[in-house]
Amino acid sequence: NAGVTQTPKFQVLKTGQSMTLQCAQDMNHEYMSWYRQDPGMGLRLIHYSVGAGITDQGEVPNGYNVSRSTTEDFPLRLLSAAPSQTSVYFCASSYSTVGTYEQYFGPGTRLTVT
Amino acid sequence: GDSVTQMEGPVTLSEEAFLTINCTYTATGYPSLFWYVQYPGEGLQLLLKATKADDKGSNKGFEATYRKETTSFHLEKGSVQVSDSAVYFCALKTGNQFYFGTGTSLTVIP
Numbered sequence: 382n383a384g385v386t387q388t389p390k391f392q393v394l395k396t397g398q399s400m401t402l403q404c405a406q407d408m409n410h411e412y413m414s415w416y417r418q419d420p421g422m423g424l425r426l427i428h429y430s431v432g433a434g435i436t437d438q439g440e441v442p443n444g445y446n447v448s449r450s451t452t453e454d455f456p457l458r459l460l461s462a463a464p465s466q467t468s469v470y471f472c473a474s475s476y477s478t479v480g481t482y483e484q485y486f487g488p489g490t491r492l493t494v495t
Numbered sequence: 496g497d498s499v500t501q502m503e504g505p506v507t508l509s510e511e512a513f514l515t516i517n518c519t520y521t522a523t524g525y526p527s528l529f530w531y532v533q534y535p536g537e538g539l540q541l542l543l544k545a546t547k548a549d550d551k552g553s554n555k556g557f558e559a560t561y562r563k564e565t566t567s568f569h570l571e572k573g574s575v576q577v578s579d580s581a582v583y584f585c586a587l588k589t590g591n592q593f594y595f596g597t598g599t600s601l602t603v604i605p
Contacts, residue, residue: 385538412591414593421597422597423584423596423597423598424539424584424595425595426592426593426594429591429592431591439592471538471539473539478591481546481588483529483544484539484593486538486539486540487538488536488537488538489537
């Protein structure tokens, strides 16, 4: 049981490049989400999904796309990277949004945009 | 909108000192409240949670009580250890979304 996995761990992009951050979970969790962590800002929700085929925007969705074609995977796409997207990105999953199930976090992806 | 405010850090304590990290929240409805801990280079891990008013969450010597009247969920530990050095996040859940505080960095020195 690997939990929540993220790849890559580190990435450097040039402004304007696109890329996909991968996230997978093997716990059959309904709920998956993406956060970015910036100094002094805590974690801010980018997008989330309550099940395969269902996604919604969080607090800071601009510049990011997501899709959820399977229960296990929830990739985050940066369409045209900007220096403001330099951050640490965390993927998380939870059994359900109903009730108080905890979120399980991946180890993070540190992204630098130059 | 819904939000969490937690005390600014960093906090530095000597081993065996008493710890309090303040957390207050703003939310419509009846949120669930959480404390998460992040060790260097890792993702967040759940430390404890409370689901309704007057609930007390506890784990590894840490405690927090859900106070609806003061909209607070302060984290406490009676005697910290060096291994407690980490960043602590207060969070609330309403509906489908979680909201996190900015985090409080704790360093415990021997």
